[in-house]
Amino acid sequence: MLLTMTTTHRPATDLGFLLHKHPGRAQSFPAPSGTAHVFYPRADEAACTAALLLEVDPVGLVRGRASSLTQYVNDRPYVAGSLLAVALGSVFRTAMNGRCDARPELAATAIPLRVEVPALGSPDAALPAALFEPLGWAVDSTAVPLDPAEPSWGDSRYVTLVLTGELRLADALKQLYVLLPVLDGSKHYWIDQDEVDKLLRAGEGWLAAHPERELITRRYLGRSRPLARSALERLAEADDVPEEALDNALDGPVAAPPSLAGQRRAAVLAALKGSGARRVLDLGCGEGALLRDLVREPSFTEVLGVDVSSRALAVAERRLHLDTLSDRARERIALRQSSLTYADAELAGYDAAVLMEVVEHLEEDRLPALEQAVFEAARPGAVVVTTPNSEYNVLFESLAPNAFRHPDHRFEWTRAQFREWAGGVGSRYGYAIVHLPVGPEDPALGSPTQLAVFTRKQEA
The missing domain is CATH 3.30.1610.20 (Hen1, N-terminal domain)
Structure with missing residues (x-):
């Protein structure tokens, strides 16, 4: 060959x-x-x-x-x-x-x-x-x-x-x-469960958005229904595959609950609307999964997606069909390449910002730089942060012991660790914090996703 x-x-x-x-x-x-x-x-x-x-x-x-x-x-x-x-x-x-x-x-x-x-x-x-x-x-x-x-x-x-x-x-x-x-x-x-991990590692960044992802998943995994479903569930978790894709990958209909990715976006939107925000930053927007929902919400008059990756922004632009939007709709959405660990004057003055599944992709020693860039330099009225709850990982059958949910994660926090970090940020930069669960809650382990809403305190 x-x-x-x-x-x-x-x-x-x-x-x-x-x-x-x-x-x-x-x-x-x-x-x-x-x-x-x-x-x-x-x-x-x-x-x-x-x-x-x-x-x-x-x-x-x-x-x-x-x-x-x-x-x-x-x-x-x-x-x-x-x-x-x-x-x-x-x-x-x-x-x-x-x-x-x-x-x-x-x-x-x-x-x-x-x-x-x-x-x-x-x-x-x-x-x-x-x-x-x-x-x-x-x-x-x-x-x-x-x-x-x-x-x-x-x-x-x-x-x-x-x-x-x-x-x-x-x-x-x-x-x-x-x-x-x-x-x-x-x-x-x-072909066994290891093949699912191989597929997701090699397919990172392109498989979830591929129009033939179900066919690819089935054929790569030898048409194994359990393995195909496991792979598509994890794609939905990490890369925003619509939940109906889980059914399409199988030979017969299977009732599938809303994906965790969908529940997470819904929780973020609810938090943003609850803050009364009109101008919103999506920091670390990636390929635009959340941006699509933000643009559909008429109460948001201005949406800016920010990411350090030009490739991710190019994919987001295609997903959002920016070239075919009406002039009025196009005025509400923009994309910007920028690093979240450096102050960017163009990001200041927004009502709210979102860091959805972003912080865990940074080395922990880079978090202070992120905090300064977001909470001090940009200083929006509200900041919504989501991150995995590492305690919940043992309930994912397809996840190896002590493994992270995504190969690019640098860490994953327990609930106590996330609360400690959030409390420190709020104390240093003058924000009140509310913690909310996202996804099905386990009595002992909590929810799969942790969400915190930071609200800027009134300055004396």
């Missing part, structure tokens, strides 16, 4: 830094299914192509503990995408995580990419476009004939896939890692 990645970013040989594989050497690595070879057919300033060639050991593969292949069955027609994805994740793991100490700015930059897979299983030649086009790729998928000499035999279940686009290399690798086995619809090893 062969996959090539080409860039014309100049100097193109920087691709070697991003992949952590030197363009001047051919290298071989042990892979779970055999041997993976990395080499560069072309490496110059104008263009650089990295090739991953997987040499499968069928005998060793079926003898592996986790193998789901029947003894002596040829693996290639059934799970080629799965084998290639595992090799991709194994050989380019550091690149997939977005790390490049030699060129950190390049690792964070979208570069032109061309990905080619000469032969890849797909039940439908149109499926690759449905999977990759929503992610910004231009897709050329050509069915491979059963026999070029016998056109009457028709096409095989394989396609030649060519993807072109401009993406961060880490994002491209994560998408390939998930979607190659999705195209095959099968894997070469047993």
Whole structure:
């Protein structure tokens, strides 16, 4: 199995830094299914192509503990995408995580990419476009004939896939890692709860908003209904998947309660309306889940979404359809790139601000900077803060012991820790605090989400 990645970013040989594989050497690595070879057919300033060639050991593969292949069955027609994805994740793991100490700015930059897979299983030649086009790729998928000499035999279940686009290399690798086995619809090893964690890690930032997320989840998880539901519940929690997606992912209807993400947004809106706010800041707005609800509420005359990530703001702009809003509606909503740990004069003077599931993404030693920027420099009339309640985590069956709910969380507070932090902020900056539960309450462990409303005291 062969996959090539080409860039014309100049100097193109920087691709070697991003992949952590030197363009001047051919290298071989042990892979779970055999041997993976990395080499560069072309490496110059104008263009650089990295090739991953997987040499499968069928005998060793079926003898592996986790193998789901029947003894002596040829693996290639059934799970080629799965084998290639595992090799991709194994050989380019550091690149997939977005790390490049030699060129950190390049690792964070979208570069032109061309990905080619000469032969890849797909039940439908149109499926690759449905999977990759929503992610910004231009897709050329050509069915491979059963026999070029016998056109009457028709096409095989394989396609030649060519993807072109401009993406961060880490994002491209994560998408390939998930979607190659999705195209095959099968894997070469047993699928268990660990696969849910892998899917959510690799799908962070793009899977929840994908129009085919249910299909992707089902096929990636081997059409396991319990695992698909577990994955979609966690997507709803972390990435704002509409709760009806949980039903659509299954073969039959299943009654699903409102998602925690939906309950959290409703609680934040109620707190904002209760404060009487008209001009609202959504700090750390991400891809715009809350912004959509804020814009729909007519009592908010001005809404500003703020995030440090330009990519997240671009997604939010698409989600909000800012380019098609009426002039009157467009005047009520704006987006701004800014860091929440530095004072920004443009954020001062608002009636209320929201930090919804934001503080836990910061290192704890950066919280004083956040406090000063929000409660001292911006100093809105009210601040609504939500954060996970770590005590509740033991009730999430799919969450490993002592694990955080999201891979980017730096900490998760107990109820006592959150109250201690909030009390200190209120005392230092002159805010009264009210604590509210969000989500189903457990008598001993509390609610899954903690919410605090900070109201600025009248200054003497």
